[in-house]
Amino acid sequence: MHTPHAQAATGDAFRDVFAQLPAGVTVVTTSGPGGIEPSGMTASAVCSLSLDPLLVLLCLNNHSNTLARLKTTGAFAINILRHDQAHCAAQFADRRISQADRFARTPHHHTDGLPVLTEALAWLTCQVAKTHPGGDHTIVTGEVRTLGSGAGDGGQPLVWHSRTFRTLA
Incomplete structure (x- = not known):
């Protein structure tokens, strides 16, 4: 039997604890003025906030290019990924891939x-x-303007748990 133990609250320990909490995987997108120069990033700190009015909440790293563009544009989209879109999540999380290439590779x-x-x-x-x-x-709160489902066949969402992409059983 495993004996519970306490440890110092460090950044690494904090990440280890929250790695045990499954989260849906999204790509947050926005664009520059006039809808040009799209920007997007993978995010799992996303949730519904309110039904009246319809509000969402997301948390983005202060150094994110997508956050900077989102603040300038004043609008964003949340794309909830399907179970078979781990490649898309990885692509939008990879800082080595340019924003232009991310969107060129993604319908x-x-x-x-x-x-x-x-x-x-x-x-x-x-x-x-x-x-x-x-x-x-x-922390960004947003009022929902439009919502819909994708062109895929529906199905299960992609989940992030223990630092890896997973699907629901």
Whole structure:
């Protein structure tokens, strides 16, 4: 039997604890003025916030190019990935891949002037409601403008757990 133990609250220990909490995988997208120069990143710190009004919450690293563009544009899309889109999640998480290449490799269309991943399980477009500092991240709330499902066959979502992509059983 495993004996529980406490340890110092460090960044590594904190990440280890939260690695045990499964999270849905999304790609957050936005674009520059006039819908050009799309930007996107993989994010798992995303959730519904309110039904009245319809609000979402996401947390993005302060050094993210997508966060900077989102603040300038004032709008973003959340693309919920399907179980078979781990390659897409990895691509949008890889800082070595340019934003232009990420979108060139990924089927997408524009809704409300925002890039939406065509094969996502579901998606929402949002107007930024507020941003709040949250340590090394920024907490973004957004009011939902449009939502829909992707062109794929539906199915199960992609999940992030124990630092790897997984599917539901």
